[in-house]
Each structure stands twice: as C-alpha cells, then as structure tokens.
Amino acid sequence: MEIPTHSDIPARPRLRPVDAFPTELQGKQAIALRDPSNMSDAVLAFTVDAISILQALDGAHTILDIQAAETKRRGRLVLRAEIEELVRTLDEQLFLFGPRFDAARAAMTDAFRQNPIRPAYHAGSAYPEDPESLREWMDGFFLHSEGPGAIEENHPRQEIAGILAPHIDFRRGGSVYAWAYRALAEAEPADLYIVLGVPHQGIDGPAAATLKAYDTPFGPLEVDHDFVEALGRRSRQDLLAEELGHRTEHSIEFETVFLRYLFGGRREIRMVPILLSFVHESMHVGRNPWEDLEARRFVEALGETISAYPGKVCIVGGVDLAHVGPQFGDPSPVTGEMLGWLESEDRAMLSAIESGEADAFYASIAKDMDRRRVCGLTPIYTFMQVLQKEGKLLKYGQAPDPNGTVTFASVAF
Numbered sequence: 164m165e166i167p168t169h170s171d172i173p174a175r176p177r178l179r180p181v182d183a184f185p186t187e188l189q190g191k192q193a194i195a196l197r198d199p200s201n202m203s204d205a206v207l208a209f210t211v212d213a214i215s216i217l218q219a220l221d222g223a224h225t226i227l228d229i230q231a232a233e234t235k236r237r238g239r240l241v242l243r244a245e246i247e248e249l250v251r252t253l254d255e256q257l258f259l260f261g262p263r264f265d266a267a268r269a270a271m272t273d274a275f276r277q278n279p280i281r282p283a284y285h286a287g288s289a290y291p292e293d294p295e296s297l298r299e300w301m302d303g304f305f306l307h308s309e310g311p312g313a314i315e316e317n318h319p320r321q322e323i324a325g326i327l328a329p330h331i332d333f334r335r336g337g338s339v340y341a342w343a344y345r346a347l348a349e350a351e352p353a354d355l356y357i358v359l360g361v362p363h364q365g366i367d368g369p370a371a372a373t374l375k376a377y378d379t380p381f382g383p384l385e386v387d388h389d390f391v392e393a394l395g396r397r398s399r400q401d402l403l404a405e406e407l408g409h410r411t412e413h414s415i416e417f418e419t420v421f422l423r424y425l426f427g428g429r430r431e432i433r434m435v436p437i438l439l440s441f442v443h444e445s446m447h448v449g450r451n452p453w454e455d456l457e458a459r460r461f462v463e464a465l466g467e468t469i470s471a472y473p474g475k476v477c478i479v480g481g482v483d484l485a486h487v488g489p490q491f492g493d494p495s496p497v498t499g500e501m502l503g504w505l506e507s508e509d510r511a512m513l514s515a516i517e518s519g520e521a522d523a524f525y526a527s528i529a530k531d532m533d534r535r536r537v538c539g540l541t542p543i544y545t546f547m548q549v550l551q552k553e554g555k556l557l558k559y560g561q562a563p564d565p566n567g568t569v570t571f572a573s574v575a576f
Contacts, residue, residue: 176250177222177260180365184490185566196258200364201284201411202268203257209249212237216249220259226250272407280383281375283420284411289332290420294380301424304337311345311558323350325478325550327516327543328421329571330361330414335562336571342558343573344421347477354474355387355433356422357465359542360414360481362405362438369441369458369541370398371405377416377436381423387433390468394435397464400457408438414481414539422479437465439541446529452544453522466549480546482539483571484509490567491536497568502561508535509559509570516574517554521547538569552576 179198186195188208194217195208209217215236219229226246233241253259257267275281283292291297305313328343329336362371372391376383395402409415415436426432441458445451453459469476485505488497515523521544528537537543554576562569 171254172226172247172250173254173259173261175222175225176220176254178217178220178253179258179260179264181258183217198258198364202264202271202364205256205258207252207256207258213249216246220250220253222260268407271410275407275410279375280378281373281409283378283380283416285413285416286380289334289413289417290380292380297380297420298424301333301337301421304333304341305345307338307341309558309560310338310341314345314348318349320349320351323347323477323575324552325480325546325576327480327482327539327546327554327572327574327576328418329483329560329573330417330481330539331483331562331569331571332413333417335569336560339558339560339571339573340417340421343575344425346557346573346575347479348425350477351475352426352430353432353477355390355435355472355476356479357435357437357469357476358415358418358422358479358481359546360412360418360436360438361483361538361542362408362412362440363414364408364412366405366408366438366440368400368405369439369455369461370400370402371408371438372402373406373409373436374403375406375409377419377434379416379420379423379427381420381427384419384423384432384434387435390433390435390472393471394464394468397467398461400461402437405438409436412438414438414542418479418481439545442525442528442541442544443533446533452525452541453548462545462548465545469549478546478550480539480542482542483569484512484537484539485535485570486538486567487535488564488567490564496565497563498565502563502568505535505568505570506559506561509572512537513556513559513572513574516543516547517556519547519551519553519576521551535570550576 181196182199184195186193186208193208193210197206230243230246257264286292304310326343328340374386374388376385442452445455487493512527515527554574557573559572
C-alpha cells in the first residue's frame, strides 16, 4: 500500500526541464538549478548529496521510494521530512510539474495573451533600455576590431534572401551580429522579415508563432497577421497554441532589436516571429526530419506562403552553434585544444550550410548525434529547406569559457 505524502507535496514528483550548473554552497561544492523558461526566476542551490534525489524526481518514484534508495545509498537513515522539504521547495518555486505549476502557467498565459504587445523582456539586463545608449553601443559593434566597419549608405545594393545571425548576448557576440546586419543594411530592402528562433524552454509541436508586436527600445516591430494566418491555414496547425514560448525567448528578441536599429524611423517593415523545434526530436529516434510529416507540412507551407506574398521577403535565423563544457553536460573543462577542434568541426558544418543543401547540413550534425549541441539546428534546417540557396560565411566567432563555450557565425544568402 502506498503511503500518502503531505497534501501539499506531489505523490510522484516530477522535475521540469531545468538548467543545472556547478556552484558553491557555504563554501562547499554544490549544484544550482534555474528555469530556462523563466516561469520561475528563482535560482536554487543544493548540496551534491541532493543530486541523486533530483535525478529520481522523474514522476515514477514516490517520496517513500526515494527515501529508501537514499537510505541505502548513504548507509544511514534519511528522514522522509528531508526529502519532502527539498520537494516542497522545488514545488513552491515552480520547478515541478503539478497543480501549482499548472495554475501559474495558466495565469501567465492569460496575462501574456491579454497584453497587446510582447514586451522587451531582456531590455535593461542584456542590453540598455535607453534607445540612445543602445544605439551608441550597437554602433560600436560595427566599428569593433572584429566588426565589419560602418554601414555604407551608398553601397551598391545586392539581393539578400536571408541571413543567419547569432542569438548569443550582444556583449559576447555583437561584432559577429554586425557582419550579418551590415549585409542586410546594404542589400535591397525587404517588406517582410521572417525571424526563425530557438525555443530554449521547449514547445509542443514543430512551430510556435505570435501575432504580438515585439517591443524594443527603438519602438515595436509589428507582425504581419495575414501572413501568420495564411501559414496556419496551409500548415493545418494552430501556430498560436504555444504562443507563451515567445514571452521571454531571446533568440527572436535580439534579432528584432537589430532590425529596428537598422530600419526604425527610416522605413516601415513587418515581421513574422516563429520558434521552431523538431530536428533534434527526429534525430533522437533515428528518423530524418523530412520524414516527420507534421514538420514537413509546416516547412512546405512556409515556403508556399512566402511565394504567395506580394512583397519582398527576407528570412532571418537567430541561431548559435556549438555549446560545450561542464555547463552543458560535458565531463571536462574546455581546453585550447578543444577550441581548435570546435572551430574545425564548426567550419565543416558551415561549409555544408554554405552549400545550401539542407540534407548535407543535417548529415554533418547527425554523424555524431550532435556532439557539439548545435543550438540553432531546427531554424537552420528550416531556413535551408525553404531558401535552397547557396550562402557565404561572413564571420565566425567563439565565446571561450572553460566551463561553457559557445560558438556562432554570420552567414548571408
């Protein structure tokens, strides 16, 4: 017979997807958890003894199961109250699935949907809220020693069908962003920019859009409602079902800041923001992503809706590349030798991207089951399937950190 837990503790607690990283607690090695979806803004730290408990919070084990396993592992009696206290803390901070989380998510979804715009969530933290300060800072990305130089207003116009730009924070990747956005600024202007991003907190289904304008310090960037609605009809999918994924997601927000920086006050443009996730899911079950019928239908519908659009369309992919090091699950710190290996592997992948062949790009990742954890995998794959054009690598960059290194690049098509 299963012994019931206290009424405010889930009977079979299940931890939500969280980021885990090493830290210190009272001078001792510890593990910290944070919520990548920002449903909770708490950062919780636990001793290393708690790791096995956290791993057991999979929805299959009761508190009693976990207590018995911990007592056996530690060779001493572990009190049930000790397990319950940890679980209660996680539940109160919305780190567990369950009624408390469901209620909080429902309230947050309702509040988000009632807001006519998507607020600039990262303004004031990832970049300045003041537009003049922000513009001065972004000007510096172009003039940086690693930047492309100032935008030339009288530069001969070229056709740009799309760009891949980073979505790492501006502090580390600003000069690499500048290469993609200088190419965009000096190209024939588009009427509509389709911005493809990564849902770091995850979404159900292959795609999630929103009709809300993305606010920025330079003013809001409006969404083309007709395009989104036509895309939903063609794909036969409810693209707004996972709209909450846009609430705090930076992979599209950072691109909208750059687009408003380039065009705000100069010409009216519209955007279509889409979060995408299906390639990793296909890879992990040994299936080519093009065999995922729902995802394929969406990608084909996106291409058809672009073809039917009366104006000029440009696709922007807000994507990063590799994520390696202990912060991302690797056993050892990133060394100088590993940075060299990373660049070699990244450049081979980027060569496949330049070829314009989506299957070649996917093969370059699937050969080692995404050993480098390429963050922009689905947006890049979708971008290539829709455009089917050759690209040119403009700039490659790394943000080296022994604990967690991220790589990124700018590519123009």
